[in-house]
Amino acid sequence: xxxxxxxxxxxxxxxxxxxxxxxxxxxxxxxxxxxxxxxxxxxxxxxxxxxxxxxxxxxxxxxxxxxxxxxxxxxxxxxxxxxxxxxxxxxxxxxxxxxxxxxxxxxxxxxxxxxxxxxxxxxxxxxxxxxxxx
Amino acid sequence: xxxxxxxxxxxxxxxxxxxxxxxxxxxxxxxxxxxxxxxxxxxxxxxxxxxxxxxxxxxxxxxxxxxxxxxxxxxxxxxxxxxxxxxxxxxxxxxxxxxxxxxxxxxxxxxxxxxxxxxxxxxxxxxxxxxxxxxxxxxxxxxxxxxxxxxxxxxxxxxxxxxxxxxxxxxxxxxxxxxxxxxxxxxxxxxxxxxxxxxxxxxxxxxxxxxxxxxxxxxxxxxxxxxxxxxxxxxxxxxxxxxxxxxxxxxxxxxxxxxxxxxxxxxxxxxxxxxxxxxxxxxxxxxxxxxxxxxxxxxxxxxxxxxxxxxxxxxxxxxxxxxxxxxxxxxxxxxxxxx
Numbered sequence: 001x002x003x004x005x006x007x008x009x010x011x012x013x014x015x016x017x018x019x020x021x022x023x024x025x026x027x028x029x030x031x032x033x034x035x036x037x038x039x040x041x042x043x044x045x046x047x048x049x050x051x052x053x054x055x056x057x058x059x060x061x062x063x064x065x066x067x068x069x070x071x072x073x074x075x076x077x078x079x080x081x082x083x084x085x086x087x088x089x090x091x092x093x094x095x096x097x098x099x100x101x102x103x104x105x106x107x108x109x110x111x112x113x114x115x116x117x118x119x120x121x122x123x124x125x126x127x128x129x130x131x132x133x134x
Numbered sequence: 135x136x137x138x139x140x141x142x143x144x145x146x147x148x149x150x151x152x153x154x155x156x157x158x159x160x161x162x163x164x165x166x167x168x169x170x171x172x173x174x175x176x177x178x179x180x181x182x183x184x185x186x187x188x189x190x191x192x193x194x195x196x197x198x199x200x201x202x203x204x205x206x207x208x209x210x211x212x213x214x215x216x217x218x219x220x221x222x223x224x225x226x227x228x229x230x231x232x233x234x235x236x237x238x239x240x241x242x243x244x245x246x247x248x249x250x251x252x253x254x255x256x257x258x259x260x261x262x263x264x265x266x267x268x269x270x271x272x273x274x275x276x277x278x279x280x281x282x283x284x285x286x287x288x289x290x291x292x293x294x295x296x297x298x299x300x301x302x303x304x305x306x307x308x309x310x311x312x313x314x315x316x317x318x319x320x321x322x323x324x325x326x327x328x329x330x331x332x333x334x335x336x337x338x339x340x341x342x343x344x345x346x347x348x349x350x351x352x353x354x355x356x357x358x359x360x361x362x363x364x365x366x367x368x369x370x371x372x373x374x375x376x377x378x379x380x381x382x383x384x385x386x387x388x389x390x391x392x393x394x395x396x397x398x399x400x401x402x403x404x405x406x407x408x409x410x411x412x413x414x415x416x417x418x419x420x421x422x423x424x425x426x427x428x429x430x431x432x433x434x435x436x437x438x439x440x441x442x443x444x445x446x447x448x449x450x451x452x453x454x455x456x457x458x459x460x461x462x463x464x465x466x467x468x469x470x471x472x473x
Contacts (some may be wrong), residue, residue, distance in 0.1 A: 002166075002167035002168070003230065003231065003232075003255065003257075005163075024233050025233070027231065028226060028229060028232060028233050029226070029228075029229045029231060030231060031229045031230040031231045032231050033225075033231060033232045033234060033253075033255045034231070034232065034233045034234065035234045035235075035237070035253050036233050036234060036235040037237065037238060037241075038235070038238045038241075040241075044245055045241070045244040045245060048244055049237070049244060051155055051156055051159055052155065052159055052250055053159070053234075053252060053253060054159045054162070054163040
């Protein structure tokens with residue numbers, strides 16, 4: 001028996017946890033194992049936790065501007081550690097423009113305001129499948 | 135979905151033995167997923183284990199197991215010990231998914247290189263831990279962790295598997311949870327080596343402590359008398375006393391060698407039988423999965439052309455289990471119609 005393992009957390013001083021909890025529950029209901037790290041994570045703690053938990057995908061929920069600062073750092077740190085773990089970013093504050101810049105910097109998928117939950121789920125599933133043998 | 139194995143099993147084993155976090159983490163995943171490669175790896179690790187002190191932390195949901203685990207990590211680190219943590223949370227019986235959130239309470243060790251925290255989902259297993267827990271303990275042991283803390287799912291009464299894996303099992307209770315009848319229930323009270331009444335700043339804490347002490351009062355001389363300790367894990371209170379009791383239990387375990395040997399033998403027998411059962415089950419299920427005609431049989435049953443009992447007998451007969459079943463049935467008939 002096996003399951004997709006997804007790390008879900010919020011970065012920096014952002015205390016808006018409702019979105020992270022909602023996506024964690026949705027992914028759980030889709031049969032995934034969600035390692036939930038709550039608020040106040042840094043790129044360092046996210047990377048270390050992803051290693052310890054053998055996460056297939058990292059999901060970051062953001063409802064503050066801080067992601068503009070932390071996400072590139074997270075992507076760089078993953079690269080620096082030679083970790084090929086796709087990162088998905090979701091949150092109400094992400095503009096089309098910033099989403100494009102995030103993608104350009106290496107974020108695998110970005111979901112802004114008004115995104116459909118089913119699309120987030122499908123994205124996580126396909127990114128996890130990319131890394132699996134069966 | 136078992137991840138692609140980038141590294142060879144050789145590399146994972148060598149990495150784990152050298153204390154490499156990524157190798158150990160991937161190996162635990164393979165064990166958890168029941169990957170055939172994991173079996174080979176564990177075989178090779180087996181001669182390198184047995185050095186770690188394994189402490190189980192169990193108790194009802196909300197008792198403060200994760201917070202106490204956090205305190206015990208801190209206490210072990212103060213002694214310069216490296217620590218492995220296995221935190222088990224329940225899988226949803228509906229979706230199979232899980233939210234694994236115990237490690238939030240241990241966040242202050244997120245970047246401590248001597249601490250490795252791993253969450254496990256119960257994956258349909260009852261008993262407070264998972265079938266992979268023992269394997270995960272062995273991986274952490276082999277990578278050189280001095281102390282391994284295993285936090286179970288919040289348990290009720292008879293989920294006591296942890297006691298078979300841990301050297302010392304801590305049962306965390308909270309004031310007001312158990313009246314006299316609750317406390318007399320078998321299971322969790324029998325497997326605890328030491329009891330912690332957490333949230334002891336609550337007014338009825340002494341009552342709970344007194345009750346538990348009363349349960350263990352008539353411990354025969356020479357046997358381990360289970361201590362009942364008060365703690366406030368959230369405020370880091372009572373932790374030194376728990377650490378001391380763990381040390382005293384270790385002294386007892388070493389002095390009680392014959393009793394320990396018997397327990398070890400019993401545990402080994404259970405594990406060996408469970409491995410054999412698993413192997414047998416997998417082999418049989420593979421045979422069953424390869425059996426054609428199940429869907430046609432279902433259609434026939436639903437259409438009223440055949441009955442489900444006859445179809446079961448027929449398929450098992452094809453798999454060559456029919457005879458045993460008939461013999462069983464005959465044996466039952468003999469019993470049913472004596473003379």
